[in-house]
Amino acid sequence: MTRDFRWLLVGQTTSQFGAQVSGVAIPLLAVLGLGATPFELGMVSASSTIGFALIGLPAGAWVDRCRRRPILVASDLVRAGLLVSIPVAAAFGVLSLLQLMVVSLLAGFARVFFDVGYQSYLPAVVGKDRLLAGNAALETIRASGQVAGPGAGGWLVSAIGAANVVLIQAVSFVVSAVSLLAIRSEEHVVRRESRGLWPEIREGLAYVARHRTIRAIAVTSAVNNFAFAIASAVNLVFLVRTLRLTPTWVGIVLAIGSVAAMLGAAATPRLARWFGPERIIWVSLVFAGVLGLLTPFAQPGGLTVLAVIGLAAGEFGQLIYAITSVTLRQRVVPQELLGRVNATMRFLLMGLFPVGALLGGVLGTAFGARTTLLIAGGLIAISWLPVYAAISRAGGNTNPGGAALSEVPSEEGRES
Structure with a gap:
């Protein structure tokens, strides 16, 4: 370090x-x-x-x-x-x-x-x-x-x-x-002639739309965030009214999810070495999606543990996905475009959140919290498919014109 x-x-x-x-x-x-x-x-x-x-x-x-x-x-x-x-x-x-x-x-x-x-x-x-x-160290701090x-x-x-x-x-x-x-690292900025704000914004949008892997990550992340927003609208209702948990137990269940996220962040470098830095992106979502579907099947009493497992697995897998997908983006995107590509991704994800939350409220009112969580879980369970298709098609080389990310030396053992 x-x-x-x-x-x-x-x-x-x-x-x-x-x-x-x-x-x-x-x-x-x-x-x-x-x-x-x-x-x-x-x-x-x-x-x-x-x-x-x-x-x-x-x-x-x-x-x-x-x-x-x-x-x-x-x-x-x-x-x-x-x-x-x-x-x-x-x-x-x-x-x-x-x-x-x-x-x-x-x-x-x-x-x-x-x-x-x-x-x-x-x-x-x-x-x-x-x-x-x-990224893993910083996300561990965030989860803590x-x-x-x-x-x-x-x-x-x-x-x-x-x-x-x-x-x-x-x-x-x-x-x-x-x-x-206090940071002394020199930051190299590629100077370019300003062509106006909108043409520069369009460059970022075009890069995301043109790059197969970045585009797939954008679609997958958007679906994930949208599904998370749907679930967030009814999660507390499900825990309190359906599972009849007290506020204290609700806090414990949510805290377990945060601990799982912290463990996921800490484990990301090792898991990326085991599965490969590209494959772990979609594998983490398969894990989060499959186990996350346990949550809506929880019942009051002993079967409440299904909700605990589902929420914790979701937090664990989602944070691994976030760290590895952001890392891939930082490695692949040219430095002079990185700000605009990051902004495009944040715009897509944050823009969908209020829409998903509103839809979650509507679905929760019409069909109940359990059904709404099933819908959200189903979206997460299939959200990995665009990333899987893009990475498989790229054959491990997600960095056009450069080495595949799997050829980059593992961070583990290189940090002092």
Whole structure:
């Protein structure tokens, strides 16, 4: 593990934990402190993610025009400044739901630039031959935050108040910015003549549409995210009303899923060596899809374990898929196009999420939570087919004009 990557890990460990803590604090602040209705709470939540649909594609073109690290640092500092305004306003008694929505919206815009730039910047820090190990380490940290963060957030809200907990996330973004500034790796930017925003956006879209493997990953990921959104609309209803679990047991079941995700992230480099870095992409989805179908067959009592196994297997397999598919994209896509390709993928995935969530609510109301979960599970169970077909047809060479990814030396044993 290099010095620069250690600094990256420090920043992301801090900011991911802060994000998970704040993810509990802001909804509680809206509900308990400001008396938000379910609709108003939904507006706050939607404000934080709509940025991907509004500026996701232009952000990719802008990110490809310059060095990524300054963009990441600026995104962190902007989010820190926006979040600080919440406890300040609360201290003066002027905090409102409108401010929460505006802060969530603007912080969401900054997150778009960070997420697109971050995936494009990682190759400059770790090198293309260590991307899989780098992505796995970062996703392990993210999953760890999902295990510890919400519980810590709930305790901290009780101890110091929701508004003050938001300040913790602001500080975590400052730590992330400082960690990024400590990185010394030189980032090479391919300078190009600007042809206007839309032609540059179109280049990213065209690359995704033209490249067989990247296009297949886009289709598979879109189907997966859409199915996940459908399931997310009824998951809690199924656990509480169908399986009759108490809130404590619901938390335990979800925590087990987060632990499974963490284990999946940690195991990804070894599994990629066993199965091959291309084959593991679709194998992980077969695993998630087949075992994930156990969830809707769970019953109250002892058969609740089917839901535990299904949800945990889904988290395990999906995170392996996310790490390996993103790694393939970072290796294959030319550096000067990576920002726009990443932005295109994020636009497709995040844009489908609200549609899937809405459909999940409609299906849950019309047919019940169990049937809705079966539909979502069925989509996941077949979602691997486009990637399988593309990789099989490529014969292991998913990098046109270059070596097959399976020929890249394994990260395992190369990290110090």
